[in-house]
Amino acid sequence: MKAPFEAVVAGHGATVWRVVRAVVGHADADDAWSDTFLSALKAYPQLPADANVEAWLVTIAHRKAIDITRAASRRAVPVADTPDSPAGERADAHDLDLDAAVGALPPKQRQAVAYHYLAGLPYAEIAVILDSSVAAARRAAADGIATLRRTYPKSPRNDR
Amino acid sequence: MTMHDLTNSYPVDQDHLRRLHARLERDAQASDLLDIAYRTVDSAVGPLLLAATPLGLLRVAFSNEDHDSVLQSLSLRISPRVLEAPTRLDPIAQQLDEYFTGRRRSFDVVLDWSLSQGFRRTVLEHLNTDIGYGDTASYALLARLSGSPKAVRAVGTACATNPIPIVVPCHRVIRSDGTVGAYRGGPAAKRALLDLEHG
Numbered sequence: 001m002k003a004p005f006e007a008v009v010a011g012h013g014a015t016v017w018r019v020v021r022a023v024v025g026h027a028d029a030d031d032a033w034s035d036t037f038l039s040a041l042k043a044y045p046q047l048p049a050d051a052n053v054e055a056w057l058v059t060i061a062h063r064k065a066i067d068i069t070r071a072a073s074r075r076a077v078p079v080a081d082t083p084d085s086p087a088g089e090r091a092d093a094h095d096l097d098l099d100a101a102v103g104a105l106p107p108k109q110r111q112a113v114a115y116h117y118l119a120g121l122p123y124a125e126i127a128v129i130l131d132s133s134v135a136a137a138r139r140a141a142a143d144g145i146a147t148l149r150r151t152y153p154k155s156p157r158n159d160r
Numbered sequence: 161m162t163m164h165d166l167t168n169s170y171p172v173d174q175d176h177l178r179r180l181h182a183r184l185e186r187d188a189q190a191s192d193l194l195d196i197a198y199r200t201v202d203s204a205v206g207p208l209l210l211a212a213t214p215l216g217l218l219r220v221a222f223s224n225e226d227h228d229s230v231l232q233s234l235s236l237r238i239s240p241r242v243l244e245a246p247t248r249l250d251p252i253a254q255q256l257d258e259y260f261t262g263r264r265r266s267f268d269v270v271l272d273w274s275l276s277q278g279f280r281r282t283v284l285e286h287l288n289t290d291i292g293y294g295d296t297a298s299y300a301l302l303a304r305l306s307g308s309p310k311a312v313r314a315v316g317t318a319c320a321t322n323p324i325p326i327v328v329p330c331h332r333v334i335r336s337d338g339t340v341g342a343y344r345g346g347p348a349a350k351r352a353l354l355d356l357e358h359g
Binding site for chain 1: 166167169170172176177180181183184187188191193196198231232234235236239240241242243244
């Protein structure tokens with residue numbers, strides 16, 4: 001039985017935000033989240049009632065992230081970091097290291113890491129989303145995590 | 161690094177998610193994808209669920225009807241494009257507040273009758289136009305007004321399944337012996353509404 005769409009947002013909104021945050025970065029995460037859920041709302045009546053909703057949402061988020069990344073690279077102009085940039089005012093500024101580390105991964109690895117380690121999708125689903133073999137999806141995630149262990153050595157805070 | 165570790169590295173701020181939700185509500189409305197908007201309001205007869213389509217007010221549900229199952233049923237019968245989006249319900253929420261504080265005697269909102277078909281809809285439309293604030297009618301009178309004087313039992317069913325109670329005033333239909341009779345929101349709610357209007 002298909003749940004009202006509000007239950008989809010309530011149940012998966014946080015996970016989708018983490019995924020797009022990892023895949024497109026901080027600046028574009030809100031746009032990617034909004035594009036994903038608006039597109040999902042439009043298509044929702046046609047979704048089979050027994051579908052895996054989270055895999056479906058991640059598939060949409062994957063496409064929206066590609067659109068956003070393409071649009072961003074078209075308008076990208078290199079600019080120096082301004083010394084008075086408001087980064088220090090961001091409540092989550094302590095994650096900038098992680099953003100940089102995840103952002104430095106090749107796209108396939110970043111996507112595989114996000115879809116497996118943040119969305120919890122099995123590699124068979126990730127392979128479909130990335131249009132690759134299951135083995136290649138698994139390898140991309142493993143390589144990505146291995147790199148992060150090296151480039152983002154800060155152990156996750158357990159004191160919260 | 162595990163899934164748990166990486167997930168914890170991306171803390172999600174609930175206020176931030178609420179802002180994203182509000183943006184989704186606006187985007188959905190602007191894109192004509194908000195098939196059902198809903199919110200809950202407090203009232204003198206308990207929390208009320210209000211749901212509206214672009215056509216108008218679709219459903220009012222008392223708290224004795226489980227709100228989650230009401231939304232699930234709307235999702236199946238009308239559309240699963242359902243969001244908690246209070247803005248569309250602002251006018252009716254304000255009018256209900258005025259009604260419960262005795263400052264309003266009739267409602268000025270457009271109704272979506274999609275949940276009522278055939279004779280039941282005929283009954284409810286007569287109820288909505290013919291029986292005013294502070295007035296009461298028997299099931300037999302409403303059957304006559306609806307053009308089927310013998311259909312007293314069907315009138316009772318129409319009132320008992322009224323999808324838009326309070327606004328469509330089925331609480332004003334009482335038994336011929338003067339007792340209040342059954343009500344979707346329970347007899348105490350019916351009594352409270354009648355007392356309010358006679359106050």
